[in-house]
Amino acid sequence: MARTLLVVVLALLLFAALATLPLFLKAFYIRVGLSIFLSAGFAVCWWLLAGFTAYYSFGHTAFVGVGAFAAALTLRAVAAAAPGLQLAAGLLAGLVTAAVIAAAIAWPILRLRGHYFTIAMLAVALVLGEAVSAFPVFGGSAGLSLPNIAPSGMRVEAFFYWLALALLAIVMAIAWIISRSRLGYGLAAIREDEDAAQMLGVPTTRFKVVAFVLSGGLTGALGAVYALNLGYITTDSVFRGSLSLEMIVNSLVGGMGSLLGPVIGAAIMTGVTKLVLADLLEYHLAITGLLIVAVVLVAPDGVAGLWRRTRR
Amino acid sequence: MITLLQTLVNGVLYGGILSIAAVGFSLIFGVMNVINLAHGIFVIGGAYGALVAWSTLGIDPLASIPPLMLIAFILGWLCQRLVIQPAVQRGNPVAALLVTFGFTLVALNLLTVAFSSSVRSISPSYSFINLRLGDVSFDLVRLVAFACGLLLIGGLGSFLRFSRWGRIIRATALSELGARLCGVDARAVYALTFAVGSAFAAASGVLIGMMLPFTPAEEVTWTVYAFIVVTLGGVGSLGGAMLGGVLLGLVSALTQTYLGGVFTNMVMFLILLGTLLLRPNGILGSAFKASR
Numbered sequence: 273m274a275r276t277l278l279v280v281v282l283a284l285l286l287f288a289a290l291a292t293l294p295l296f297l298k299a300f301y302i303r304v305g306l307s308i309f310l311s312a313g314f315a316v317c318w319w320l321l322a323g324f325t326a327y328y329s330f331g332h333t334a335f336v337g338v339g340a341f342a343a344a345l346t347l348r349a350v351a352a353a354a355p356g357l358q359l360a361a362g363l364l365a366g367l368v369t370a371a372v373i374a375a376a377i378a379w380p381i382l383r384l385r386g387h388y389f390t391i392a393m394l395a396v397a398l399v400l401g402e403a404v405s406a407f408p409v410f411g412g413s414a415g416l417s418l419p420n421i422a423p424s425g426m427r428v429e430a431f432f433y434w435l436a437l438a439l440l441a442i443v444m445a446i447a448w449i450i451s452r453s454r455l456g457y458g459l460a461a462i463r464e465d466e467d468a469a470q471m472l473g474v475p476t477t478r479f480k481v482v483a484f485v486l487s488g489g490l491t492g493a494l495g496a497v498y499a500l501n502l503g504y505i506t507t508d509s510v511f512r513g514s515l516s517l518e519m520i521v522n523s524l525v526g527g528m529g530s531l532l533g534p535v536i537g538a539a540i541m542t543g544v545t546k547l548v549l550a551d552l553l554e555y556h557l558a559i560t561g562l563l564i565v566a567v568v569l570v571a572p573d574g575v576a577g578l579w580r581r582t583r584r
Numbered sequence: 585m586i587t588l589l590q591t592l593v594n595g596v597l598y599g600g601i602l603s604i605a606a607v608g609f610s611l612i613f614g615v616m617n618v619i620n621l622a623h624g625i626f627v628i629g630g631a632y633g634a635l636v637a638w639s640t641l642g643i644d645p646l647a648s649i650p651p652l653m654l655i656a657f658i659l660g661w662l663c664q665r666l667v668i669q670p671a672v673q674r675g676n677p678v679a680a681l682l683v684t685f686g687f688t689l690v691a692l693n694l695l696t697v698a699f700s701s702s703v704r705s706i707s708p709s710y711s712f713i714n715l716r717l718g719d720v721s722f723d724l725v726r727l728v729a730f731a732c733g734l735l736l737i738g739g740l741g742s743f744l745r746f747s748r749w750g751r752i753i754r755a756t757a758l759s760e761l762g763a764r765l766c767g768v769d770a771r772a773v774y775a776l777t778f779a780v781g782s783a784f785a786a787a788s789g790v791l792i793g794m795m796l797p798f799t800p801a802e803e804v805t806w807t808v809y810a811f812i813v814v815t816l817g818g819v820g821s822l823g824g825a826m827l828g829g830v831l832l833g834l835v836s837a838l839t840q841t842y843l844g845g846v847f848t849n850m851v852m853f854l855i856l857l858g859t860l861l862l863r864p865n866g867i868l869g870s871a872f873k874a875s876r
Contacts, residue, residue: 328678380861381861383861384860384861384864387617387619388860388864390619391619391811391815391856391860392857392860392861394808394811395853395854395856395857395860396857398808398849398853398856399850399853399854399857402846402847402849402850402853403850405846406846406847406850513804517685520678520682521682521685524678524679524682554693554697555693555697556693557689557690557692557693557696558689558690558693558694560686560689561685561686561687561688561689561690561693562686562690563686564682564683564685564686564689565667565683565686565687565690568671568674568679568682568683568686569667569670569671569683572674572679
């Protein structure tokens with residue numbers, strides 16, 4: 273109990289410290305922090321499903337895209353409202369739409385296991401991406417623009433920094449609570465041996481659906497923030513295979529074994545990309561690729577796993 | 585009626601190319617149980633190899649297929665031995681997938697630096713020739729590419745069916761443990777499989793380069809198409825890859841003619857999803873290693 277309290281207090285202090293940073297930092301570094309929080313948030317959402325159940329989704333960008341377009345269309349409908357209300361409406365639209373779509377596909381798609389689930393999620397993302405670009409409601413190839421909802425008098429990058437940080441905190445809190453709940457233990461049992469878990473009375477289907485819908489819905493909410501921050505979205509910018517891959521890569525680089533893994537991975541990968549490789553744009557992809565190969569071969573349990581191993 | 589006939593002909597010819605572009609992927613997926621995200625880069629690499637041979641040395645693309653296959657074979661062998669096998673040994677199926685992705689990023693970057701990201705194409709002297717049979721026209725290049733594709737698939741099929749190494753590959757695919765108990769060096773088999781798969785990817789790339797314009801970033805498309813063809817036809821089955829490719833080619837051509845070009849990809853992806861949900865083993869797939 274005391275340990276739980278300690279973790280909560282430490283986490284709150286850390287987030288409070290992070291929240292004060294925009295007061296000192298230059299705009300460029302605030303934007304780097306913002307990208308780290310967003311990609312960490314996405315990675316944690318993906319990890320909510322994959323880390324607990326070992327169902328590796330290859331198409332989570334579907335939920336980013338759905339959230340982004342839902343937010344954009346909703347903001348169009350409530351263009352006259354106050355910025356605060358607009359933000360709430362956009363976030364809610366992203367969350368709910370993505371969760372509804374996740375719930376609609378959950379039952380058929382979660383019957384598939386292993387590689388087949390992975391490919392099916394890729395197909396879902398591709399179908400949704402193609403559908404969005406084929407129908408003119410979504411702006412076609414021209415895309416949709418979103419209003420600037422940052423309150424006047426506040427720096428835009430600082431506003432989105434705080435927004436992304438708050439969402440990351442919420443997502444991590446949800447994941448942490450799940451990991452300590454009956455649901456979390458049930459999901460871990462599914463990861464270790466789904467058939468055995470089912471025989472022992474774990475409601476595998478229900479648990480998987482819950483994890484899938486949570487993961488998708490939260491990804492959608494983050495997708496709404498992602499879109500608001502971009503200010504202008506097209507099918508290619510939000511239904512992007514590389515977004516799905518980033519979630520996977522960040523989680524594996526950081527380590528799949530714990531909640532901190534995806535966050536550490538996102539911090540490393542995004543940090544390296546934005547800070548170290550900013551001057552090496554031409555070879556950026558190759559270096560990222562080498563980094564991925566190196567991590568998989570040298571630190572198969574990710575950076576978090578490496579740290580655990582040295583402590584032992 | 586003529587439109588329908590022409591569409592069907594185009595579909596079958598395109599489908600042949602889709603088939604040959606997927607056999608390497610199918611072999612690797614079926615035998616090693618690895619989703620090879622580097623497949624598309626080997627395809628596009630083959631196209632660029634043919635472009636270099638054709639534009640600097642004046643070699644006909646078809647003549648450049650054997651040497652390019654040899655180069656891709658060696659590259660694939662090295663790639664498997666140095667990078668993929670260590671990842672496979674980690675036991676995590678996603679580790680192998682990620683490593684192929686990392687390899688793809690490096691190769692894509694090098695290709696882009698070497699050739700820039702602009703659109704290239706190969707047009708030997710006999711391109712733009714049309715043969716007519718009644719009112720139906722056949723693109724000569726596509727016809728030739730189709731024939732070459734069939735020849736290559738036939739060659740691979742007889743290699744797997746009749747040669748000693750082919751038998752060993754099939755045995756390892758069925759049961760790695762059983763094969764190893766019979767004295768098979770499974771690691772060598774996997775390296776050989778990956779090398780053969782890469783060689784066929786490169787060969788298909790040459791054929792694709794003769795028919796369609798290409799850029800380095802096209803590699804994603806060909807990996808995804810290989811995915812769809814293999815899932816539709818059945819993992820690890822050559823007949824499945826051919827059937828899946830031709831069906832997909834037909835669907836693609838029919839959608840393009842009767843629904844419009846925007847919908848071709850959507851319909852193809854829907855078919856992938858539908859196959860996965862209704863018959864995950866694919867049309868000709870049996871309970872192969874990867875489909876369990």
